[in-house]
Amino acid sequence: MATPPSDxxxxxxxxxxxxxxxxxxxxxxEVLARAGRDVVxxxxxxxxxxxxxxxxxxxxxxxxxxxxxxxxxR
Numbered sequence: 001m002a003t004p005p006s007d008x009x010x011x012x013x014x015x016x017x018x019x020x021x022x023x024x025x026x027x028x029x030e031v032l033a034r035a036g037r038d039v040v041x042x043x044x045x046x047x048x049x050x051x052x053x054x055x056x057x058x059x060x061x062x063x064x065x066x067x068x069x070x071x072x073x074r
Contacts, residue, residue, distance in 0.1 A: 015038040015039075015040065016037050016039055018039060018040070018041050018042065020043060021041050021042070021048050021049055025041070025043075026041075026052040026056060029052070029056065030060070033056075
């Protein structure tokens with residue numbers, strides 16, 4: 001594998017797309033968001049997207065209640 005030149009540093013990804021918002025995709029989206037990334041969730045239907053959003057709202061609310069996440073971070 002080729003090594004990049006030392007004067008070029010990789011830029012961190014700021015926005016990440018998650019394709020498929022089932023259980024696994026929703027979990028990945030949450031981990032990325034908690035790591036400070038902007039996340040774009042993509043799924044074939046609005047119903048699955050709405051369900052994923054509801055799961056994320058619930059999960060982050062619990063994290064705030066437990067002190068693992070601040071309201072601002074949420």
